Amino acid sequence: MKKTRYLLFTLILSVFFNAQNFSQNVNPFIGTGGHGHTFPGAIVPFGMVQLSPDTRIDGSWDGCSGYHYSDSVIYGFSHTHLNGTGVSDYGDIMLMPTMGNPSLNNKEYASKFSHKNEKATAGFYAVKLDKNNINVRLTATKRVGYHEYIFNNAGNANIILDLNHRDKLLEGEVKIIDSKTIEVFRRSEAWATNQYIYARIEFSKPMKISKKEVNGKQENQLFTGTKLALAFSTIVKKGEKINVKVAISPTGYEGAEKNMLAEGKSNDFESIKKLAENDWNKELSKIEVKSDDKNKLTVFYTALYHVFTQPNINMDVDGKYRGRDNEFYTAANFDYYSVFSLWDTFRAAHPLMTLIDRKRTSDFVNTFIRQYEQGGKLPVWELASNETECMIGYHAVSVIADAMAKGITGFDHEKAFEASKNSAILDIFGLNAYKKNNYISIDDEHESVSKTVEYAYDDWCIAQMAKILNKKEDYQYFMKRSQSWKNLYNPKNGFMQPRKNGNWYEPFDPREVNNNYTEGNSWHYSYSVQQDIPGLIAAHGGKEKFEQFIDAIFSAADKTTGREQADITGLMGQYAQGNEPSHHIAYLYNLVDKPQKTEEKIKYILDNFYKNAPDGLIGNEDCGQMSAWYVLSSMGIYSVTPGKPEWETVTPYFDEIKLHLEDGTTRVITKNTGKAELRKLGFENVKPAKDFKYDELIATPVIAADRLFEFSTKVEITPLNPDDKIYYMTMDEGDVSVRKTFKVYKGPFTISKTTQVSAYAERNGEKSSIGTANFNRRPNHWDITVKSAVNPQYTAGGKLALIDGIKGDTNWRKGEWQGYQGQDFEATIDFKSPQSFHEVDVTFLQDSKSWILLPKKIELYGSNNNNDYYLLDTSETSVDPKNESVHTIIFFLKTLPTEARYIKIKAYNYGKLPEWHQGAGGDSYIFIDEISVK
Structure with missing residues (x-):
């Protein structure tokens, strides 16, 4: 009976969607060229299977999805892909049809x-x-990929299964069930460092193993290994078809078999293709x-x-x-999801879903809660049950706050708040310094500016949850933090300028892309106060001056400086x-009463940066964010501040x-729809929670x-x-045992010893955090001449940094190391007069993933005239360059x-x-910090 009802429902859908075939307007090739990083393969909405051709197997940036439109070679068809990411992964369970004598060499x-x-x-x-001369056709259900291979020539037909395709195989297994059925297990390492996937593969006709490459066990039709x-x-006639069905599962062979039974029973490729089309039309x-x-x-x-x-x-x-x-767990009353690119998608993709798919939004939040319960914290960038820790912030809280603010139910609001609060009190990624000082400095953590402003927004989101749940103290605490x-x-x-050692970091160029920002520069992050735009306007001196500041980003020279950043x-x-931190900026004109400027900028972007072409996306798709911006903006709306129901x-x-909404209502939008109506679109009945008072944050001097x-x-x-x-x-070297107290600052003062200075500001009884700076008297008066050309991103403040006694730690992105790329390092130290010594210690750093490798050899020379040098000692590297741990090594010469x-x-x-x-093929770096002489 259930099957009959399902077929009837499918027929009704088919009739309806034939009349309104929205899917005919989809061009999956958009974004497959340029830097869009999309893929063109067969998928259904939110499906586990993304069955697509792979034209790149090298993990290159423009090959993150496995496919690039500029390519002309296909290596195979795999069942998982990533849509528009900036890091490569997936490409699991790859099959490739061939003819003749089979080869397992991918070339x-x-x-x-x-x-x-x-x-x-x-x-x-x-x-x-x-x-x-093989025709390949692919379609899919949520968990099953359907292949149809038409062999246009008679002869020996092969289907290659290569588990070493793309990312690193940690553990592989193939089990032969019968001549038409095999089971596959693949555990791999790439961006997700420990990914599990199981598959059940069913051929439409009997197949025999004709070639194998196995470096593990081979017994009883079971093959294992890391290669x-x-x-x-099989032998095929001219024009013969072989159909292959592949069910995948994250849990095991039993799960793959159940998925096959549920979604892989049909042998009618065309009916599955039609069902996939209907699924798309429905969404x-x-x-x-x-x-x-x-084209539009x-x-x-x-x-x-x-x-x-x-x-x-x-x-x-x-x-x-x-x-x-x-x-293993079982989801009850919700669907469990993976692939959360939250740094990107909290801005537009998730707000769009709160409007048109509230149930799925609830499922996302339930997934977040389970990940908190099972993994200790909310996801940051979760992939295949792995936390990649990619990008910054704890933006799952934005998705949760947005859902709560818009009246979405179906998840435990108290548990969601508990999980959100937990993310904000951890001592990772600069949060310890942020909690203590209400900002992150370069000394504390790399990407300090971006992390500070994004943590502040996330804290505002937690405060909104606290307000909804009537948690006054939590609201006040997080609202104060949100002003950081x-x-x-x-x-x-x-x-928004980085601070180092208590001061503003100089030299400062807002165009410079460096390690103080995440995929951007100060221009991009100086508007990232979505939670308090009125406060930012006031800081600039009012609406007119802030309007000028918005004008300035659009009129500035269109060239960045500093590090090359492909995402910009x-x-x-x-x-x-082309990158997310800018996505809300054009809408800020609305908040300075200049909506015509918003109109102008948004229309220009819609007209010029989104095209019906393979290179039709101006930047990485980033799991739907780039497109969600287009969808919302073309509808006349955008969420500048997710967490507000407007x-x-x-x-x-x-x-x-x-808009056909879940409650059965339809909203009609035209160019004449009033702004007031658009502002509350979809959330007209949401009542705001009552505000509490909170303290103003006093900035640290x-x-x-x-x-x-x-x-x-x-x-x-x-x-x-x-x-x-x-x-x-102040606390100098002689004050170790002296009890000191703070005193009123009346003006500049002079120090002549290595000294620590601490200070705070006070207004109306409220105090800022205590800022601390260390000023060092030179430990020597040597001179140093560096023959090599330092990379301008890694100067550590100049040549004296190598002999100043201040040592950097393993987080080289804080800027305490000097970096030299593609060249040897050579420096001469002048003691100013002859000096007796027996040892020279030189500290280097290795971070293989970041191209920083220890030098092959270090030599020490001496001289009394700066012309005639004699070799004193040589030391060679003993650390494996494949060692990917970040560590420092002191070479004792x-x-x-x-x-x-x-x-x-x-x-x-x-x-x-x-x-x-x-x-x-790229040039490696030498990173050097301190040279000391004994």
């Missing part, structure tokens, strides 16, 4: 193809493999747009398609899933539509838009002096608010007691990165 089983023989629609992909590939072969029909411009329709519905590509269902049909602790951006706002220039694309001045507005891009001085230096302490009163305390005025140190660069390295 030999790969085939040329032509785009003229390639087709992709929603839920379907087809291509002709030129090498053996594992098999060819399955895409939630937003109905009208336009005479076919295609861009819109492909954007919606990309939003619905992930997160991916990550449980079996019976609800069983693999938790973050690698244990004030400590990095420089009132002299209006930018779609520049309008310094505004970068939208910022702009004139809709289309003449008419119909700036402490300025020469960090390294010869004999004395002047210390000046400046409040960030002129109404603040400053108190300070020893000699008999020697007297010399000059010493010279040579360190020989490792050279080009080897084949095993992800950056193979």
Whole structure:
């Protein structure tokens, strides 16, 4: 009876969607070129299976999805892919049909193809493999991939299963069940360092193993190893089809079999293809747009398609899933998902889902809660039950707060708040310094500016949850923390500027991309106060001045400085539509009463940065965020502040838009729809929670002096608010046992010893956090000449940094190391007069993943005239360059007691990165910090 009802429902859907075939407007090739990083294969909305061709197997940046439109070779068809990410992974369970004598060498089983023989629609992909004249067609259900291979020539047909495809195989297994059925297990390491996937593969006709490559066990039709590939072969007639069905599971063979029984019983490829199309029509029909411009329709519905590509269902049909602790659980009353690119998607993709898919939003939050319970914290960038810790912030709290603020139920609000609060009190990624000081400095953690402003926004989100739950003290605590951006706002220039050693970091260029920001620069992050735009406007001196500051980002030169950052694309001045931190900025004109400027910028972006072409995305798709921006903006709405049940507005891009919501109602949007109606669209009945009072955060004063001085230096302490009163305390080398107290700061003072200065500001009885700075008298008066050219990103403050006695730690991104790329290091130290010594210690750092390798050899020379040098000692590296742990090594160069005025140190660069390295062929770095003489 259930089957009959399902078939009837499917028939009704088919009739309805044939009348309104939204999926015909989807072009899966959009974003497969340029830097979009999308893939064109067969998927259904939010499906576990993403069955797509792989044209890249090298893990390259533009090959993150496994496919790039500029390629002409297909290596195979695998069942998992990532949509628009900036890091490579997936490509699991790869099959490739061939003819003739089978080969397990991917260069030999790969085939040329032509785009003229390639087709992709929603839920379907087809291509002709030129090498053996094989037509491939692919479609899918949520958990099963369907392959149809048409062999246009008679002969020996092969299907290659290569478990070493793309990422590193940690553990593989193939079990032969019978001549038409095999089971596969693959545990792999890439971005997700411990990914499990199981598969059940069923052939439509008997196949025999014709070739194998196995470095483990081979017994009783069971093959294991870390190098594992098999060819399955049969004789075919000209034009014969072989169908293959692949069910996948994150839990085990039993799960894969259950998934096959539920979704893989059909042998009718066309019916499955039609069901996939119907699935897409059902989802895409939630937003109905009208336009005479076919390209605009295609861009819109492909954007919606990309939003619905992930997160991916990550449980079996019976609800069983693999938790973050690698244990098994069963989801009850919700669906469990994976692939949460939250740094990207909290901004637009998740707010869009709160409007058109509230139930799935609830499922996402339930998934977050389970990951907190099983893994100890909310996801940051979760992938296949692995936390990658990629990007920054704890933006799951934004998704939760947005859901709660918009009245979404179906999850435990108290547990969600508990999990959110937990994320904010951990001592990781600079949070310990942030909690103590209300900001992160360069001394504390890399990407300090971005982390500070994004933590502050997340804290505001937690405060909104606390308000809804009537938790007054929590609300007040997190609202105060949410003002932490004030400590990095420089009132002299209006930018979010990094601080180091109590002072503003100089030299400062807002265009510079460096380790103080995440995939951006100060231009991009100086508007990232989504939680308190009125406060940011006031800090700038009012709406007129803030309007000028918004104008400035669009009128600035469209070139960044500093590190090359491929993610920064779609520049309008310094505004970068191709990367997420800019996505809300154009809407800020609304908040300075200049909506016409918002109109102008948004229309330009919609017109110019989204095209119906393979390179039609201006930057990485980033799991639907780039497209969600388009969908919302074209509807005339955008969520500048997720966590508020309201939208910022702009004139809709289309003449008419119909929203079909879950409650059965339809909202019609036209270019004449009022801004007030758009502002509360979908959340008209949500009542705001009652506000509580909270304390203003007082910004920590700036402490300025020469960090390294010869004999004395002047210390000046400046409040960030002129109404603040400053108190300070000094502690020099002789004050270790002296009890000190803070005193009123009356003006600059001079120090002549190595001294620590502490200070805080006070206003109306409220105190800032205590800022601390250390100023060091030079431990020597040597001179140093560095022959090598330092990378301008890694100067550590200049050449004296190598002999200043201040040592950096293993987090080299804090800026305490000097970096030299593609060259040997050579430096000469002048003691100014002959000096007796017996040892010279030189500290180097290795971070293989970041291209930083220890030098191959270090040499120490001495001289008394700076011309004639004699070799004193040599030391060679004993650390394996494949050792990926970040560590420092001190090379002890020893000699008999020697007297010399000059010493010279040579360190020989490792050279080009080897084949095993992800950056193979690139120039390695030498990172050096301190040279000491004994």
